[in-house]
Amino acid sequence: MTRWLVTGGAGYIGAHVAETLLTTGREVTVLDDLSSGHREFVPEQATFVEGSLLDHDALRQAFTERVDGVVHLAGFKYAGVSVQRPLHTYRQNVTGTIELLAAMREAGVTRMVFSSSAGVYGTPHVDRVTEETPTAPESPYGQSKLVGEWLLADEAKAAALAGRAFSGVALRYFNVIGxxxxxxxxxxxxxxxxxxxxxxxxxxxxxxxxxxxxxxxxxxxxDYVHVGDIALAHAAAADRLERGIPLRPVYNLGxxxxxxxxxxxxxxxxxxxxxxxxxxxxxxxxxxxxxxxxxxxxxxxxxxxxxxxxxxxxxxxxxxxxxxx
CATH class of the missing domain: 3.90.25.10 (UDP-galactose 4-epimerase, domain 1)
Structure with missing residues (x-):
C-alpha cells in the first residue's frame, strides 16, 4: 500500500483529496499549519503533522514514515489579498514549494501532484483556455502558482540530468465549490x-x-467545479504517477x-x-x-x-x- 503526503490536507480542498486517497486504497499523511484549515477536517485514518512548509522540523517529521508521493495543496490562495500581501504570498507559495521539493529530494520521494490554478492565465483573450493558452497572471497569487509549476518542471529536468527518478504533474483548476x-x-x-x-x-x-x-x-x-470531482482528479493523477504512465506537465480541470x-x-x-x-x-x-x-x-x-x-x-x-x- 502506498502512502501519500497531502500538504494543506486540513483545508477544504485538501481534506477532500486526503479522504479520496484513503478511499482509493492509499495511506495518507497530512501536513498543515491550521492557519486556514481545520483539525477536524483531517480524516481519522490519516497521520497528522501540524506545521507549515517553512517549519523544518514539521516538514522533516512529515517524511518520517515512508512517503511514496506528495499532493501539494498548501499555500496562500487568495488572489485579491495577494495584491496587498505579495511578500507573504511568495514566501508561502514559492519558498514553501522550494522547501518541500528539497525535503522530497532528501527523502527520496519522486512523485508530486501540484495544485496549481487558473490564475496563471490572467484574463485570457479566448473563449476557452487550453493548456497551450499563454500564461499571464494578474496577481501575486497567480504568479506564485506559475513559479510553482516552473519549479516542478525544473526539478524533473535536474533529476533526469542526474539520473534520478522524478515525475510530477500540475493541475490548474478553477472555482471549487460544493x-x-x-x-x-x-x-x-x-x-x-x-x-x-x-x-x-x-x-x-x-x-x-x-x-x-x-x-x-x-x-x-x-468555471465552477465540484470539490469531489477535483479530489478524484488528484487521486487519478497520483495513480498514473504510481504506475509510471506518462502525463502532460499541466492539465486544466474545467x-x-x-x-x-x-x-x-x-x-x-x-x-x-x-x-x-x-x-x-x-x-x-x-x-x-x-x-x-x-x-x-x-x-x-x-x-x-x-x-x-x-x-x-x-x-x-x-x-x-x-x-x-
Missing amino acids: SSTPRIHDTSPHNLIPKVFTALREGQTPQINGNDYPTPDGTNVR SGTGASVTQLMDAITRTTDIAFTPTIAPRRPGDPASIVADGTAAARDLDWTMRHTLDEMISSAWSAARTAN
Whole structure:
C-alpha cells in the first residue's frame, strides 16, 4: 500500500483529496499549519503533522514514515489579498514549494501532484483556455502558482540530468465549490459561496464584486467545479504517477462552459429557497473578467469529468454549511 503526503490536507480542498486517497486504497499523511484549515477536517485514518512548509522540523517529521508521493495543496490562495500581501504570498507559495521539493529530494520521494490554478492565465483573450493558452497572471497569487509549476518542471529536468527518478504533474483548476461530505465545507472568508451563505444566515444581502466587466451580464464568468470531482482528479493523477504512465506537465480541470456570478446567485436562490437581490460592490483587484477551461486533455488522461450540475454543487455546499452551523 502506498502512502501519500497531502500538504494543506486540513483545508477544504485538501481534506477532500486526503479522504479520496484513503478511499482509493492509499495511506495518507497530512501536513498543515491550521492557519486556514481545520483539525477536524483531517480524516481519522490519516497521520497528522501540524506545521507549515517553512517549519523544518514539521516538514522533516512529515517524511518520517515512508512517503511514496506528495499532493501539494498548501499555500496562500487568495488572489485579491495577494495584491496587498505579495511578500507573504511568495514566501508561502514559492519558498514553501522550494522547501518541500528539497525535503522530497532528501527523502527520496519522486512523485508530486501540484495544485496549481487558473490564475496563471490572467484574463485570457479566448473563449476557452487550453493548456497551450499563454500564461499571464494578474496577481501575486497567480504568479506564485506559475513559479510553482516552473519549479516542478525544473526539478524533473535536474533529476533526469542526474539520473534520478522524478515525475510530477500540475493541475490548474478553477472555482471549487460544493461538498462531498457534511464533515468538510468551505470556510474561507474570501470565497464567494461561504460569504453568500454567511450573509443569508445573518439576514444580510449578499454582494457581487463588480458588474461592469466585459461579459454578457457584466459580472465575472467562472468555471465552477465540484470539490469531489477535483479530489478524484488528484487521486487519478497520483495513480498514473504510481504506475509510471506518462502525463502532460499541466492539465486544466474545467467544465468548458462557465457561469456568471449573477447566474450563480440565481442558482443559490433556487437551491436555498431564499430570495434576494445582491448588492453591487467595487471590483476586487486581481480578478479577471472571464475564465473558462477546456478539460479535454484531463478527460483523456485522468478520467476527468464534471459529475455535478451547478445546482447540485450549491445544494451540497448549502447542506454541509448548515450541518456545520
